Amino acid sequence: MSSPLLVGFLSSLALIAAIGAQNAFVLRQGIRGEHVVPVIALCTVADMALITAGIAGVGTLIAAHPGAIDVAKYGGAAFLIGYGALAARRAMRPQALNPANDAPVRLGAALLTAAALTFLNPHVYLDTVVLLGxxxxxxxxxxxxxxxxxxxxxxxxxxxxxxxxxRLAGLFANARTWRILDCVIAITMIALGVSLALN
Known part of the structure; x- marks a missing residue:
């Protein structure tokens, strides 16, 4: 019989490794080298809190009250579509393709975005609180x-x-690579947002 520690590790990794809004944001911050450690810390602590809540039984309460998921559903969909639209706008504006030309993002703004991408996404509750719980x-x-x-x-x-x-920073010194990444982010975010709203 497998160790609960190993089962927990593999189950969590399988759920979290899929491309999504939160991962795309962490990747972008990492490539830019901007507030990376605080963003990583916020995402990790958020997962810790949600997983703990699921194990403690909050997942059962959420499953019993699906309206709680619906509240986050439409707000999360709007946020994801808006964030995707911003990425699409960056990809279409040549002067915005080199992130070195971007004004630095403040720490508070980076953490707020990471928190919104985490807590406004109903899938995070289904994955961490309900399923892992x-x-x-x-x-x-x-x-x-x-x-x-x-x-x-x-x-x-x-x-x-x-x-x-x-390690990808050299590759992303090219504006064309940023255009591709922002297009992928835009498509991913908007698709996730539309999927949330329609499902």
Whole structure:
């Protein structure tokens, strides 16, 4: 029988590694080398809080009150579509393609964006609170060990994504590469937003 620690690690990694709004933002901040560690810390602590809440039984409450998910659904959809529109605007404006020309983003603004991309996305509640919470509680006595594994996976993922992105900085010295990334971000964010609104 597998260790709850390993099951938690692999389950969390499988859920978090999919491309999404939060990951795209961490990747962009990492490539820019801007407030990377605080953004990684916020995303990791947020996951820790959500996973802990799921293991403690909040997921059961959310599942019993689907209206709680609906409240976040439309706000999250609007935010994602708006963020995608900004990325599309950057991709279409030649003067905005070199991030060195961008005004530096303040730490508060970067953290606020990371928090919004995390907490306004209903999928984060379904993945961390409901799904991981349910999987953890199947481990019975090992549920908190499962949680440690899940949180460790989250920390490893965000550190790897954020700090590893710096290795791509040379590639992203080219404005065309930024245009491609911003187009991918725009398409991803808008598609996620529309999907949230329609499903």
């Amino acid at each position: 349910a999987l953890a509680n199947e481990q019975e006595g090992g549920r908190w060990l499962f949680g440690i594994g899940a949180v460790t996976a989250s920390a490893v993922w965000f550190v790897t994504l954020g700090l590893g992105a710096r």
